[in-house]
Amino acid sequence: MNSSKRRSKRLPRPVERGARSAAGAGLKKPRTEKAETIHSTRGGVAHLLVERVKELSALHRTVRLMQDNVKPVSSVLREIVSLIPPAWQYPEVTEACLTVDGMRFPTAGFRRTAWIQRADFTTPDGRRGKLEVVYRAKRPPESEGPFLAEERDLINSLADSCASYLTRRRAEEELLVAHERLQALSKQSMRLQEQERRQLALDLHDEIGQAFTTLKVNLQAIQRTTDSTRQTASLNDSFMIIDQTVARVRDMALDLRPSMLDDFGLASAVRWYVGKQGERAGIRTEVDSVAIPRGLSPDALVACFRIVQEGVTNILRHAKASRMAVTLRPIKKGVKLVIEDDGIGFSPNEVLRVSGERSHLGLIGIQERIRAFNGQFEISSEKRKGTKLSAMIPFDEAV
Structure with missing residues (x-):
């Protein structure tokens, strides 16, 4: 009894092992394909x-x-x-x-x-x-x-x-270049301001001061003498000194700011200034300056005049020219300004780079003035063939 029970318990085991083996054999292939698919997808x-x-x-x-x-x-x-x-x-x-x-x-x-x-x-x-x-x-x-x-x-x-x-x-x-330019122009502006003050001090001391000293001497001579001939000579000399002093004071004032810019307008001021500078330097000048209609603000008018000043100064200092010409005309959008000379010329690309050389800063200053009014600037130059500077300052819509 005990042995039969033991057999009944043992008999199913081989069958179970066989069944598992058969089932395992039947499932082996699907599991491999699925694994390969998963592996391929993951890859x-x-x-x-x-x-x-x-x-x-x-x-x-x-x-x-x-x-x-x-x-x-x-x-x-x-x-x-x-x-x-x-x-x-x-x-x-x-x-x-x-x-x-x-x-x-x-x-x-x-x-x-x-x-x-x-x-x-x-x-x-x-x-x-x-x-x-x-x-x-x-x-x-x-x-x-x-x-x-x-x-x-x-x-x-x-x-x-x-x-x-x-x-x-x-x-x-461009921002770095503009910053360097502003620094260079600021230094140049301070140098020019000091030069103008020094020149003004020298003019006042050497010319105006000496003139007044001479006048004082003449008046003392008139006071001490009873000779009418000597008195008349001292008076005539004093009148001449007064005329020269008045003329010199007028020139000094005009150099600082021409009154005709306010009294007679930009065109007249440009004609006067260019003619005067050409006469001083002994070179031929041509000025085609037409009255500007209302449309430029007072600041823009001053900027135009300063551009002419700077351009003419550059010609007289560096160009070694025998002729210069300035044209000032209104156009549809603004004022066109052209300054030309027949001098030695230069390379604009080199000059307009930021440099410590003072001669370069004049043109950079002109460029910055024009840029401040959203204007246009163009310069062409060839060595030994002269230079042409063109600027356009737009009209101010608010004027």
Whole structure:
């Protein structure tokens, strides 16, 4: 009894083991296919993630590079190009090239092939550029030749970033130049102010002071003598000194600010000033100055006169000219001012750069005056062929 019970308990075990074995044999193949499918899917997702990480890394590093305001623009652009090949699907055959402003930044093995991806860009100030990515060898087709759709988005983003970076750096450079110019002009203004004060002090002391001293001597002589002839001579000499002193005081006042600018207008003031300076320097002058209708503010009128002053002064100091001509005419939008000479000329690009040389600051001062009124400035010059300076000051709508 006990033995039969033991057998009944033992008999099912081989069957169960066989059943499990058969069931296990039947289920083995489906589990393997499912595992392969899962493995394949995971592998594809991992590949896509790796590609996206590469693209994001390239964008992140590009942004970091573009934040450097000290490194030269050319160095930054060259480093950006070096980040491109590792970001594409087949870095081992990828080359890139960035072209902008006539400058070209290729990777070492760049050459144009049949497998190329390109993005063009234009900066707000009109500079054109292009970013090119090539494969040196054929690769399987994707959404754009052998290139992924995400790679099209990436190259477009990089091109847009380059345009923004170039625009920002140009604005920063212009701001720095403007700041340096203002500093140079401020120093020049202080120097000129001190020179004018020194010259005024010398004129008052040497000319006006001596004139009054001579007048005092003459009056004392008249007081001491009873000789009518000597009195008459002293009086005549005193009258002459008074006339000369009055003329000198008038010239000093006109040099500081011509009263005819307020009394007779800009055209008359320009004719008087150019003629007077040409006569002093002994060179021929031509003035075509037409009365300006209402439309310029008082500040703009003074600016126009100061531009003529500075332009004529530059000619007399540096041009070694035998002739100068000034034209002042109203046009539809404002006042056109042209100052010409037949002197030795110069290189405008060199002169208009910020420099410590005082001779350069005259033209920079003219340029800044024009810019203050949103005007237009143009200068052309050739060595030994003279110089032509043109300016346009727009009418003030509020006048």
